[in-house]
Amino acid sequence: MEILRILISELPQFAKGTLVALEVLAGLLIVGLVLGLAIALAEIFGNTLIKFLATTLRKFLWAIPQLVLLFLVFYLPFDLNRMLAAIIALGLCSSAFQSQIFRGAILSIQSGQLEAAKAMGLSKPKIIFYIVIPQMIRLSIGPWTNEFSSELKDTSLAYVVGVVEIMRNAKYIIAYTYGNTAAVYLFVGILYFTLTRIGTSFFYRLEERLWVPGFEKRSG
Amino acid sequence: MFKFKKQMLSVGFICAAFLLSSLSYAADLPVYKLGIDAAFPPWTWAEKGEIKGFDWELFQYIGQVEGFKVEAADIPWSAIIAALSKGKIDILAGGLSYTCKRAEVIDYALPHWKTDYWTLVKSTSKLNCITAMSNGANVGAQAGTTGYRWLKEELKDKGVNINIKGYESVELGIKELEIGRLDALHVDSPTARGFIEAKRDVRYVCKGLHFDYSAYAVTPGDPHKLIEKINAGIKKAYESGKIEELVRKYLPWASVEAVPYPVDYKAFCTESN
Numbered sequence: 001m002e003i004l005r006i007l008i009s010e011l012p013q014f015a016k017g018t019l020v021a022l023e024v025l026a027g028l029l030i031v032g033l034v035l036g037l038a039i040a041l042a043e044i045f046g047n048t049l050i051k052f053l054a055t056t057l058r059k060f061l062w063a064i065p066q067l068v069l070l071f072l073v074f075y076l077p078f079d080l081n082r083m084l085a086a087i088i089a090l091g092l093c094s095s096a097f098q099s100q101i102f103r104g105a106i107l108s109i110q111s112g113q114l115e116a117a118k119a120m121g122l123s124k125p126k127i128i129f130y131i132v133i134p135q136m137i138r139l140s141i142g143p144w145t146n147e148f149s150s151e152l153k154d155t156s157l158a159y160v161v162g163v164v165e166i167m168r169n170a171k172y173i174i175a176y177t178y179g180n181t182a183a184v185y186l187f188v189g190i191l192y193f194t195l196t197r198i199g200t201s202f203f204y205r206l207e208e209r210l211w212v213p214g215f216e217k218r219s220g
Numbered sequence: 221m222f223k224f225k226k227q228m229l230s231v232g233f234i235c236a237a238f239l240l241s242s243l244s245y246a247a248d249l250p251v252y253k254l255g256i257d258a259a260f261p262p263w264t265w266a267e268k269g270e271i272k273g274f275d276w277e278l279f280q281y282i283g284q285v286e287g288f289k290v291e292a293a294d295i296p297w298s299a300i301i302a303a304l305s306k307g308k309i310d311i312l313a314g315g316l317s318y319t320c321k322r323a324e325v326i327d328y329a330l331p332h333w334k335t336d337y338w339t340l341v342k343s344t345s346k347l348n349c350i351t352a353m354s355n356g357a358n359v360g361a362q363a364g365t366t367g368y369r370w371l372k373e374e375l376k377d378k379g380v381n382i383n384i385k386g387y388e389s390v391e392l393g394i395k396e397l398e399i400g401r402l403d404a405l406h407v408d409s410p411t412a413r414g415f416i417e418a419k420r421d422v423r424y425v426c427k428g429l430h431f432d433y434s435a436y437a438v439t440p441g442d443p444h445k446l447i448e449k450i451n452a453g454i455k456k457a458y459e460s461g462k463i464e465e466l467v468r469k470y471l472p473w474a475s476v477e478a479v480p481y482p483v484d485y486k487a488f489c490t491e492s493n
Contacts, residue, residue: 178418
């Protein structure tokens with residue numbers, strides 16, 4: 001099996017590619033988290049205008065395919081680093097999804113808690129910061145794990161704007177060996193599977209740890 | 221004591237060497253972004269983290285004789301011409317053929333290579349050069365290439381009964397050919413040879429029905445005045461035997477011709493399109 005030998009010799013490149021993919025993932029999740037949280041808070045606590053703007057932005061980002069956003073950001077008329085372009089584009093897309101995770105989590109906090117906080121004289125920012133966000137984080141971990149694994153897989157799109165991640169390395173090998181497509185993509189599939197499993201099991205454990213007895217919990 | 225002196229001396233030497241090398245860097249050659257698609261042998265490709273290929277090595281040489289450095293920027297082919305026309309890269313190298321349409325959005329140096337096109341069929345196929353591209357045959361080509369345009373303009377538009385199928389990559393077309401969904405695949409000869417040498421289940425039935433010129437391209441308007449340097453560099457590469465060396469290394473079946481070809485693009489474009 002010649003291709004096995006080639007794949008083994010390219011392992012260092014795949015390792016580098018995996019690091020790049022994880023960098024893109026971390027970057028896009030942070031962009032998506034910050035913007036997504038802002039959208040969620042704006043949609044729940046904002047006044048009519050802010051609500052409208054946030055909802056429009058969310059719907060807009062929700063509706064555009066990641067590939068389109070990638071090319072759109074990449075071809076913006078200023079010099080963006082390719083990695084940054086990928087992070088921003090995928091992060092924007094992720095923010096729409098993350099905002100819905102946070103919104104759902106916030107809305108599931110019992111309204112009695114907020115009333116009690118108000119009655120105790122807490123200001124709105126304080127309520128958000130001390131009451132809403134801590135509970136939201138715990139409630140979001142489950143659905144956020146899904147977003148994490150789906151975004152991990154979506155980093156494979158970043159190669160279209162020239163980010164040398166896992167997929168791009170696969171394309172290199174297919175190009176210079178003039179074939180072996182199935183074997184190379186199978187290898188890449190296994191690599192993504194491994195990464196996803198490691199990532200999600202970490203978040204499952206985190207969720208377990210932050211679980212408060214008496215509150216609902218996902219099963220196994 | 222003597223030993224210590226010797227050590228000091230060698231330390232001094234190392235320091236001097238560092239200083240000198242940093243001085244030569246201080247003379248600062250301009251660095252340009254060389255856009256390549258590193259999945260395109262034999263022109264440019266990446267193997268074990270290293271960039272290789274005819275165009276990549278030729279550019280190292282051109283930079284050396286013309287006084288600039290290049291830094292590789294790997295961008296997939298589908299995005300590369302737009303990246304150049306938007307100035308994301310300064311130079312585009314890597315088997316780019318000259319077309320008049322592309323010349324509207326990017327500026328070309330003089331061509332340095334002539335690429336002919338081959339028609340491939342499945343190894344067991346009984347088709348020949350004529351039957352592979354007539355009688356309602358399904359003929360594939362990479363979309364956006366000169367080969368695709370030739371099939372359309374020279375065959376289909378002139379009444380030859382073929383169905384043209386465009387593929388985003390040659391690899392997809394080869395796969396379809398092997399499976400039997402395509403009767404023939406029309407592809408540039410370096411790529412065709414690569415697939416044949418890799419023992420894919422294909423053989424050629426036609427060679428050289430048409431050819432195109434490959435040329436390096438720069439950002440529209442040539443802001444860094446690179447075209448002249450590239451043309452001069454190619455000429456020097458030919459005269460010094462560098463081209464011959466690279467052809468032997470990367471395209472051993474090809475003959476060495478005097479490059480750059482003195483092609484008048486304006487005349488070329490009014491004639492063929």
